[in-house]
Each structure stands twice: as C-alpha cells, then as structure tokens.
Amino acid sequence: MNPDGRAPKPLDREQCVFLAVRAWLNNVAPLPIDDLRTKAQTLGRPAKNLIAKSGGIRELLKQCPELTVTAGEVNVSWGSVTTDCENLGAPEIAACLNNLPKKDIDLLNHNLSKLQVVSRSSRLVNALRKRQGLEDLKHRCEMKRSEIRRLKEWIQTKRSENPVAEMKKLKALRDSSLRRLSEKKYIHKQRGEMENQLAALDQSIELMQHEVARLRLQGIHVNEKVTMYEQDLFFESHQNQSLTRDLLAQHEKDTEKLAVVLEVLIREKLSHSKNVLGAHLMALEAANIDGDPMQQNCRIRLAEIEELQEDFLRRLRENKVNLQMISQLELVTMKSIRSPLLAVKIKERPLNAPVAAAAASAGGTSDSPACSAEPSGADKEAVICAICLDGIELDPTESLACSHSFHRSCLTEMQSSGGVFCPLCRRYEPSSTEFPRL
Numbered sequence: 001m002n003p004d005g006r007a008p009k010p011l012d013r014e015q016c017v018f019l020a021v022r023a024w025l026n027n028v029a030p031l032p033i034d035d036l037r038t039k040a041q042t043l044g045r046p047a048k049n050l051i052a053k054s055g056g057i058r059e060l061l062k063q064c065p066e067l068t069v070t071a072g073e074v075n076v077s078w079g080s081v082t083t084d085c086e087n088l089g090a091p092e093i094a095a096c097l098n099n100l101p102k103k104d105i106d107l108l109n110h111n112l113s114k115l116q117v118v119s120r121s122s123r124l125v126n127a128l129r130k131r132q133g134l135e136d137l138k139h140r141c142e143m144k145r146s147e148i149r150r151l152k153e154w155i156q157t158k159r160s161e162n163p164v165a166e167m168k169k170l171k172a173l174r175d176s177s178l179r180r181l182s183e184k185k186y187i188h189k190q191r192g193e194m195e196n197q198l199a200a201l202d203q204s205i206e207l208m209q210h211e212v213a214r215l216r217l218q219g220i221h222v223n224e225k226v227t228m229y230e231q232d233l234f235f236e237s238h239q240n241q242s243l244t245r246d247l248l249a250q251h252e253k254d255t256e257k258l259a260v261v262l263e264v265l266i267r268e269k270l271s272h273s274k275n276v277l278g279a280h281l282m283a284l285e286a287a288n289i290d291g292d293p294m295q296q297n298c299r300i301r302l303a304e305i306e307e308l309q310e311d312f313l314r315r316l317r318e319n320k321v322n323l324q325m326i327s328q329l330e331l332v333t334m335k336s337i338r339s340p341l342l343a344v345k346i347k348e349r350p351l352n353a354p355v356a357a358a359a360a361s362a363g364g365t366s367d368s369p370a371c372s373a374e375p376s377g378a379d380k381e382a383v384i385c386a387i388c389l390d391g392i393e394l395d396p397t398e399s400l401a402c403s404h405s406f407h408r409s410c411l412t413e414m415q416s417s418g419g420v421f422c423p424l425c426r427r428y429e430p431s432s433t434e435f436p437r438l
Helices: 013-025 033-042 045-053 057-063 090-098 102-160 163-287 293-317 323-327 408-416
Strands: 009-012 071-074 331-333 344-346 397-399 405-407
Touching: 163 293, 397 408, 405 408
Parallel strands: none
Antiparallel strands: 009 071, 331 344, 397 405
C-alpha cells in the first residue's frame, strides 16, 4: 500500500522490461539481479539515452519473445506522474525488479550483453572522433605558430631596411596597383560594352532568324502560288490549244466560204462589165458604122475583161485574192446612142495598188473617180448612170459614201431588191431608206 492508503500502480510487461533494461544499462557489464538492485539508486537520465540509442524497448522485446513477465506492482506516490514509467525513481525500480523471475533475468542478461557491446563500440567511436579532433586542432595550432614565426622574422627584416626606400617601394607598389586597378576598370568597362554589343548582336540575330523564318514561309507561299499559276497556265494552255484548233478549223471553213464568195463577186462584177460592153458593142454594130474605132475598142476591152477574170480566178485558186483587190475593179461604162463617140473607160490605177484608208471609214470619200464618163466636144455634159445606162441628168441623182452618183430611183429599186454594195466599187452601203448625201 502507498502512504496515502491506495494500492500500488500495476505495470505491464513492456514497462517492467523497460525498467530492468534501464537499470541494467547503467552498468558497464551484465550483472546479476542482486547487483542491479544494489545499483538501482544510480539510475538516471543517461540510462534513457542509452535505451534510445539501442533502438528502444520495443526492439528489445522483439528480440526476447520468450520473456514470461506479464505484470508487476511498484509502490509509487499518487502525486507523481504514474503514466510514464521513466519518471520512476530507484526504489520503484528495485520493487519492479523483485517481480521478475529468474528465467527472465537470464534472458535479459543474455540479450542485453549484445547491446552492451554496441554501447561500448559507440563510446569507442566517440573517443576516436574526439582524438581526431584533437589532432586537427594540434595541426592548426602548429600552422598558426609557423605563421607567427614568419611574421616575426618579416618584422625584424623590415626594421633593418631603410624607411625611405621602403616608402618608395610602397609608393611604386601602390602606383602599380592603381594602374592595374585602372586597367581592370577599363577591362571591366570594355567587357560591359562587349556584353552590350553581344546582347545587341544576339537580338539582331534573333530578329534575322525571325526574318529568315518569315522569308522562308513567304517563299513557301510563293512556291505554292507559282505552282497554282503553273497549273492554271497549264490548263489555260490546253484550253488555248483546243481554242486554237477550233479557230484554225473555223478559219479553214471561213477561207473556203470566202473563196466561194470572192469567186461569185469576181464573176458577178466582171459579168456585169461584159454585159455592159456587149450591149454597147451590139448598139455599135446595129448602127452600121463601118470602120468605127469604138467597136474595135469594145472588142479589146471584152478580151481584157476575159483575161482579167481568168487572172483573178487563178489568183483565187492560189489564195492571192482579197477584198481589197476586188474593190479595185472599178469599171466605168459610157453610153450615148445619140453620140457617135461611144467609149468604155477603165480606171487608170494598178490592180495591186492599196485602197485608201479614208474609203473604208463611214461617210468617207474614195480616191476612185465618180461613176461617170465625160465625152469630148459638144457632148461633154453627157453622164450616164451605171445601173440603167441612161443619162444621169435626166432624173434626180444620189451620191453614195464612195462618191459614185446614180439615179435616186435606181438606187431605191436596188435597195428594195436587197442590194447593199455599190454597183461599181462593191463598197458596202448601210441598208436605209435613203442613202446619205455627202
């Protein structure tokens, strides 16, 4: 019983073993339980530290599973801390050890001897470390002594030298140090400038890299566009080739049609002239004028027209005839039954001469002479119409854009029948109710 009359605090197996180990570790070697009881009063805080270094009481219990300790009683005052068995003093530990059987004491001594070896080795290691620390400290002390000795020698040497020379040396050393310092400052400044230049160069290189990347991307876009243009040009060239073939075929057809039209125009124009000359020749033959030079002239002109027709047809077959050459076939017929002077005049212009540009313009005048014939002598005023072959002064006249004059009634009749070309120069005239005056 405790002094206050209460029952002692029961301890479990772990706490009992902890107290035993704590008592045992305060000794330098395993001891019997009696010696532990004797040494119990020397227990204190170092025992707890050794237990912690050994791995704790739980590790010890794992190594001693054969312990039969289950519980024990320790007489402690209820005013102390009873929850922690480490706070127990020497009397309580001795009372706890009384509850341990002999078998448990032997097991504890056997297993705790191993921990004692570990504890000894740890103390040996600590001693070796302390010894090494002392050796290092001794070495540092020796180095300090040698430095102090050299310093003393240097001071004695300096005292023996001339102070003025020493001052000069110090000044020279100071000047050299200042020069080196200024050089270092200059080098540092140059280094800073070079670093700035390098930074600027790095920035410019980065910009150039971006520009190169942009140009490369732009080049890719340009190549894509060129490829697209090439494809478009390829397709367009194929289309142009097909269109060219179609145009060539159409040109061949148009050439054939033009040849047919030109042949019709040549035959129509020259046949009209031959009919007019034939009519005049018949009129001259009916007049029974022997030896009339006009008959011979008409026959010559008829032969020339035949040759001209053959020549134009030959040129047409050789693709050497065009509309300009057809427009140059301006034949002027002169007729006067009452006049003995009957002649036929062919325009005094080469067949291959170019037609003036003014004759092709709307409302322009042609450089060809008017459709008229002027006889000599008293009948100079007698002019005929190339459509009806009558005197042009008998009826009102009308002039075309090519300056050829005809009877108004003859032009109206020709227009009503679908004629759109000048009867002489075959120039195209617009279809209207009345031809414009010049």
